[in-house]
Amino acid sequence: MSIFKKQTGAGGKSDLDAKAKALASEPDEDSKIARMLKSMPRWRYWTLAVLAVTMTVFQLYIKLGTPLQPWAQIPLHLCYALIIVFLFNPMAEKCKNKESKARQLWWIYDGFLIGATLFICWYFLSHANALNLRVYNVDPMTTLDITVAVLLLFVLMEAVRRVVSLALFVVILFFMAYAFFGQYISGIFRFAGMNFAQFCETLMLSQNGIFGSPLSASVGTLFYFMVFGAFFSNCGGGGVLIDAGMKLSDKTAGGPAKAAVLSSGLLGMISGSAVANVSTTGVLTIPLMKKAGYTPEEAGAVESVASTGGQIMPPIMGAGAFIMAEMIGIP
Structure with missing residues (x-):
């Protein structure tokens, strides 16, 4: 299935499978926060x-x-x-x-x-x-x-x-x-x-201190995009985007990997966080990629890179994009 696929021993593969299952079963950040608020x-x-x-x-x-x-x-x-x-x-x-x-x-x-x-x-x-x-x-x-x-x-x-x-x-x-x-x-x-x-x-x-460009970007721009992303995701928008990525790629070769890229790109538009992206989409796409023949390393790598790319997708684009724009003066 992949030119990067390599042979691993039974013990090594079972250990990687166990780690993959453990990562997939971990609650995402939103679930952890909800549990903490409830308790x-x-x-x-x-x-x-x-x-x-x-x-x-x-x-x-x-x-x-x-x-x-x-x-x-x-x-x-x-x-x-x-x-x-x-x-x-x-x-x-x-x-x-x-x-x-x-x-x-x-x-x-x-x-x-x-x-x-x-x-x-x-x-x-x-x-x-x-x-x-x-x-x-x-x-x-x-x-x-x-x-x-x-x-x-x-x-x-x-x-x-x-x-x-x-x-x-x-x-x-x-x-x-x-x-x-x-x-x-x-x-x-x-x-x-x-x-x-x-x-x-x-x-x-000073302008290069605590109250410099990063905090100014947070006050003027970033806060509003993060609030929008949180509302959209908690109202079910995240699930819609993940399903859309799955549907667009299910009939093509290497479908699960393409689904990971598409769904992570779409979800990154509202989350602005690579970690939240992996914990949300990775639970679905990593097991699917493994079933299709990808090694655990390849599945994790595809999802990580796709989620990191999704982090800088408009409109949220993560904190880094706004901080860079604030520093160089580009709207």
Whole structure:
């Protein structure tokens, strides 16, 4: 069936089949989120619901109504997201014993993070006009500015560690260390270095820092496409697109692989996520490709590449396309 097909031992093939079955049986991201929402306490569920609705209304207001100052609407967008992250993924949930003292201490820690986020939000809302008139690298950083920058960096790093990955957390720490120790490195990676105030100003108040192009793209464009994709997928649109891909390719040679490409491309138009694409379409297309004679490696490769391509299909196109467009100034 395939020029890439190779002979594998019975043991190796059975192991790959077992892994493929395990991957196919894993719940997708939407199922995991639905299960977590169903099992969490009612007060957290309704708090998250109110925050999500309020954030959506805020985003619609600044898009369809009157935009706020950039130094108000972009930090507010970020603070909404951070509070949702800390409520949806509290450290206290890691403690199995609900009556333990450690669980109470973790709730205090999460409460501190939420309080710090609210303080950061207050700072930007109350200082938006002053920050809009501030001259970067000329006006000095005040004690309040540095305090907010430290808190902002701390809560962001904790959010990254909690919901993205520890690997990214370590990479960010490495580059932050380079900002201070790069002056001691010889060769092409050496630079003049910076003091702590300059570091805080660069991260918080420059166009290349936290509130740079990626977050601006999220506020101005990406949020709305992701909401559209979520509504369309949860209303059954994802299943329609997968079925369409299957029907268009079922009479052709190599049908399951073509079905994977077509359905992943169509689903990528509304998901904007390669991982969500694989977990949704791969459950159907990977077993079909294996039955048609593809090896597990080939089936996984076809689905992975197709889903990655589907990630950049219009209109959602993933976060990367919008960030690149924001950076180079192309509509």
